[in-house]
Amino acid sequence: MTTLTISPNRLAQYWALTKPRVTQLAVFCAVIGMFLATPELPDWRLLVAGTVGIWLLAGAAFAVNCLVEREIDSRMARTARRPLARGEITVAQTLAFSGVIGGAGMWVLYTFVNPLTMWLTFATFVGYAVIYTMLLKPATPQNIVIGGLSGAMPPALGWAAVANDVPMQAWLLVLIIFIWTPPHFWALALYRRDDYAKSGLPMLPVTHGLEFTQFHVLLYTIALAATTLLPYAVGMSGLIYLVAALVLDAIFLWHAWQIYRHYSDRVARKTFAYSIIYLSLLFAALLLDHYLRF
Secondary structure (H helix, E strand, C coil): CCCCCCCHHHHHHHHHHCCHHHHHHHHHHHHHHHHHCCCCCCCHHHHHHHHHHHHHHHHHHHHHHHHHCHHHHHCCCCCCCCCCCCCCCCHHHHHHHHHHHHHHHHHHHHHHCCHHHHHHHHHHHHHHHHHHHHHHCCCCCCHHHHCHHHHHCHHHHHHHHHHCCCCHHHHHHHHHHHHHHHHHHHHHHHHCHHHHHHHCCCCHHHHHCHHHHHHHHHHHHHHHHHHCCHHHHCCCCCHHHHHHHHHHHHHHHHHHHHHHHCCCHHHHHHHHHHHHHHHHHHHHHHHHHHHHHC
C-alpha cells in the first residue's frame, strides 16, 4: 500500500505561487477594512473567516497570474526563480491548486461571512487574474493604472465582510490604494526596466522612457498625498491620522522628487521599498485613530 506524501519543497513551491508577500499586504488592508467597519471590535468569527477566505482567493488569483506569465517570468531576473518559470510545477497542477484554494475561499466567504463579500472577492479575482493579467498588462503601458482597481479592493472586501455593505468610507480606502499603485509599481519598473524590456511587456519606462515615467511618479505621488487627506476631510478620521498622513506623504513626496530630479536606480529602489512601508503605516494610523477616537 502506497502513501501519498507531499514534500516540504513541493509545499514551498505551491506557497510561492500565491506571492505571499504581496498577498500579506493585500490581506492586511482587508483586515484594516474589517476593523474600520465597526466602532467596536469586529466579531472574531467574521474576522477569521473573512481573512481566510480573502487570503485564499487572493492566492488563487496570484497563482493564475504566475501561470499566465510563466514564459515572461522566465526571461526576467526578478521572477526567473518562480516555480512555473523553472518548470517545477505544471500547468495542470497550477490550475488544480488555484481552483481548490479559490473554491475553498468562496465557500468560506459564502458560508461563514456573507454572499456580498464572496461575490466582491470573486469579482476582484476575475479583475486581477483575467482582465489585468491577460488583457491589460500585455496591451497598454497604462496597465497598472487601469488594472489597479482590482489590487485596490481589499479594504472594501474587509468592510463588506463585517458590515455586509460597502459605504463611501470603504471606497475612500480603495481610492487611496488605487492612486498609490502607479508610483509604487513604476518605482520598481524604473530600476527593473531592462528586465521589463526583455519581458516584452509594454511597461511605461520601456515604452515612454525614464524621464516621462519619473515625472508621472511625481504627479501620482502628489495626487496620492491629496487623496490621503480625504478621510480627515469627510470626518472619517481625526488628528492622529491627519498628522501621520502628512508626515508619511512628505517623505513619499521627497522620494518622488528625488526620482524626478536626481534619478538613480538606488533612489528608485528606496522609493519602492518606502512605498510598501508607507501604505502599511498609513492604514495602521487609520486603525489607531479609529479606536482612540471611539
